[in-house]
Amino acid sequence: MKNFNKKCVVLYSGGLDSLLAAAIMKKKGFEVNALFVQTPFYKKDIKHLQKQLEQFSCELFIKSNHDDYIEMVKNPQFGYGKNLNPCIDCKIFFYRQAKKLIDETNSSFVVTGEVLGQRPMSQRSYSILRSIEKRADLTDLVFRPLSAKCLPKTEMESVGILKSKDFYCITGRGRKEQFEIARSFNINSFESPAGGCLLTDKSISVRIKEMLMHENFKETELELLNIGRHFRINSNRFVVSRNKKETQVMTEKFKNTQPFLKCKDAPGAVGVFMDSPSTDEIELAASIIKRYSKKTEHIEYSYKNEEVIIKPQELNETLINSYKIK
Numbered sequence: 001m002k003n004f005n006k007k008c009v010v011l012y013s014g015g016l017d018s019l020l021a022a023a024i025m026k027k028k029g030f031e032v033n034a035l036f037v038q039t040p041f042y043k044k045d046i047k048h049l050q051k052q053l054e055q056f057s058c059e060l061f062i063k064s065n066h067d068d069y070i071e072m073v074k075n076p077q078f079g080y081g082k083n084l085n086p087c088i089d090c091k092i093f094f095y096r097q098a099k100k101l102i103d104e105t106n107s108s109f110v111v112t113g114e115v116l117g118q119r120p121m122s123q124r125s126y127s128i129l130r131s132i133e134k135r136a137d138l139t140d141l142v143f144r145p146l147s148a149k150c151l152p153k154t155e156m157e158s159v160g161i162l163k164s165k166d167f168y169c170i171t172g173r174g175r176k177e178q179f180e181i182a183r184s185f186n187i188n189s190f191e192s193p194a195g196g197c198l199l200t201d202k203s204i205s206v207r208i209k210e211m212l213m214h215e216n217f218k219e220t221e222l223e224l225l226n227i228g229r230h231f232r233i234n235s236n237r238f239v240v241s242r243n244k245k246e247t248q249v250m251t252e253k254f255k256n257t258q259p260f261l262k263c264k265d266a267p268g269a270v271g272v273f274m275d276s277p278s279t280d281e282i283e284l285a286a287s288i289i290k291r292y293s294k295k296t297e298h299i300e301y302s303y304k305n306e307e308v309i310i311k312p313q314e315l316n317e318t319l320i321n322s323y324k325i326k
């Protein structure tokens with residue numbers, strides 16, 4: 001039987017359940033190494049995560065392997081949920097990252113904030129949780145403090161380093177008990193469960209799927225997934241802002257770094273290309289901007305040292321829609 005120490009790796013998503021898992025383990029006297037696995041479709045403000053964990057003196061580790069993650073999203077062994085979310089494969093991926101951190105930090109086991117029956121895919125049943133453990137080489141080495149009392153024993157409980165009676169038996173989708181535990185730890189602000197995974201969003205999933213069909217997509221494309229209207233012009237993606245806020249964000253971030261279009265003589269939308277466009281592509285993009293910026297007569301295109309003013313043609317809606325990714 002394995003020798004256990006009092007060090008664990010908590011898979012930390014930034015949500016309430018995993019924060020509770022970290023706080024509970026800390027209270028029980030364990031050293032907690034919190035792991036946030038960053039993916040191209042699930043990003044968080046790291047400073048905020050650190051701040052949340054600071055109150056429980058837990059150290060935060062970040063791991064990411066975007067190439068492998070994207071390959072997994074393209075071909076998940078266990079399929080997708082409602083949208084492009086391959087939750088079972090994603091959990092296996094996360095567990096494997098946790099296993100690596102166990103080895104790197106000389107920790108003994110993994111802890112998660114998973115609650116039995118809470119999620120339709122990966123937390124549906126104990127047998128699914130077991131099969132995820134097995135594929136990450138963590139069989140019986142994953143402790144779930146929020147449901148431990150009503151789950152079969154892990155190896156840590158068999159050797160007596162943990163006692164399930166000291167933990168909880170929460171099941172299902174309700175959040176009442178978690179809120180009560182949060183209050184007891186003085187946790188007042190937290191995110192909604194699964195908030196922030198772009199793969200679960202219906203319209204963003206369509207964009208991601210289309211993006212994954214093209215090789216060598218750019219970091220900019222990932223950054224813009226939840227912003228603007230998206231168009232495919234030949235092999236280039238063109239993104240147009242939908243409102244004042246998006247116009248401001250896209251201008252600040254991309255005006256000086258990407259091929260960029262903006263209205264010259266009236267306020268209106270802006271547009272960003274992922275790659276350097278041809279003259280025809282710029283003219284088409286200017287017409288698309290014009291469609292969403294009725295008052296302007298001229299569009300300015302700029303990239304590196306090039307600057308061009310275009311008088312765009314008015315195109316019909318059907319033609320514009322034919323370029324839309326939807």
Ligand code: SF4
Pocket residue numbers: 042085086087088090091122194197198199200
């Ligand atoms: S919701 Fe997103 S981050 Fe969470 S398990 Fe599913 S795919 Fe992974």
